[in-house]
Amino acid sequence: MLRGERGTVVKRVLFGLPVCIFLLAGPLTWAGTLEVDLPEHQLLQGDLHGLSVTAPEPLTWLHARFRGLSLPVRAEKGRYTVLLAVDLETAPGPYPLEFEAQGTSGSRYRESVRITVADGRFPVQRLTLPKGMVDLDVKTLDRVRREQKAIAGTWKKWQAGPYWWQAFVPPLEGTLDVTSEFGLRRILNGQPRNPHSGVDFRALLGTPVRASNGGLVVYTGELFFNGNSVILHHGGGLFTMYFHLQGYRVETGQEVAKGEVLGWVGATGRATGPHLHWGANLRGVRFDPRGLLMLSLP
Numbered sequence: 111m112l113r114g115e116r117g118t119v120v121k122r123v124l125f126g127l128p129v130c131i132f133l134l135a136g137p138l139t140w141a142g143t144l145e146v147d148l149p150e151h152q153l154l155q156g157d158l159h160g161l162s163v164t165a166p167e168p169l170t171w172l173h174a175r176f177r178g179l180s181l182p183v184r185a186e187k188g189r190y191t192v193l194l195a196v197d198l199e200t201a202p203g204p205y206p207l208e209f210e211a212q213g214t215s216g217s218r219y220r221e222s223v224r225i226t227v228a229d230g231r232f233p234v235q236r237l238t239l240p241k242g243m244v245d246l247d248v249k250t251l252d253r254v255r256r257e258q259k260a261i262a263g264t265w266k267k268w269q270a271g272p273y274w275w276q277a278f279v280p281p282l283e284g285t286l287d288v289t290s291e292f293g294l295r296r297i298l299n300g301q302p303r304n305p306h307s308g309v310d311f312r313a314l315l316g317t318p319v320r321a322s323n324g325g326l327v328v329y330t331g332e333l334f335f336n337g338n339s340v341i342l343h344h345g346g347g348l349f350t351m352y353f354h355l356q357g358y359r360v361e362t363g364q365e366v367a368k369g370e371v372l373g374w375v376g377a378t379g380r381a382t383g384p385h386l387h388w389g390a391n392l393r394g395v396r397f398d399p400r401g402l403l404m405l406s407l408p
């Protein structure tokens with residue numbers, strides 16, 4: 111399901127420190143401008159967007175920052191794609207997106223554009239369950255905290271890599287039947303729980319689960335909530351996650367190809383039936399993994 115139409119509009123921004131160079135007999139010259147494709151619509155919480163930046167000359171580097179986070183940049187023949195992800199809990203409102211670049215001529219460019227984040231309007235589910243099913247005992251709570259820390263540490267271990275320079279594919283073949291939406295906010299016995307940071311697809315037990323893109327296996331293990339889990343790093347701090355697996359056939363440190371079978375759909379961990387939880391993360395930012403399928407990559 112696509113949340114909102116995505117068009118882009120080319121906005122020419124007044125880029126750059128206009129650098130004036132007076133030569134004795136020469137004309138006045140200015141540093142050129144960068145062209146930035148801004149999203150035509152407001153971005154929603156949990157959105158992923160590939161912003162395209164065109165420079166008047168080849169760049170030696172281009173940095174982009176959003177909410178204190180450096181964003182990955184892909185360079186290809188003078189065209190630059192910046193991956194911008196909005197965390198599902200980022201408060202709605204305007205935020206600056208800052209660019210800084212240097213051309214091969216030595217010219218510097220700097221610009222700040224405004225990105226407005228709108229409410230993702232995620233569904234809310236209220237459940238009343240027996241207390242014993244909701245509250246974890248001390249030992250389990252300890253285990254969950256340790257696991258959460260280990261996973262959070264994974265996001266910091268990213269490295270540059272070429273793996274995501276190809277279009278992404280869904281982790282399951284055939285029609286994707288969503289059983290639990292991305293961003294769903296569950297309130298158990300009146301207490302809000304962590305929002306659903308992935309999307310659940312219905313599938314038969316044992317259905318092969320495939321790598322959405324080439325990558326490096328950075329985590330495999332059995333987690334209390336997520337069951338048998340595989341996490342892939344696609345380079346540049348972009349990760350995809352596959353949870354509740356019946357089993358997996360890959361190991362940490364292994365490189366996998368796009369479409370390669372990682373494991374099989376199961377109901378391990380806290381799951382009421384067989385399904386695949388597919389998640390995505392960009393340098394710690396949780397976004398709807400279906401945004402990856404809409405990126406325009408070769």
Ligand SMILES: [Zn+2]
Pocket residue numbers: 290306308309310386387388
């Ligand atoms: Zn899920």
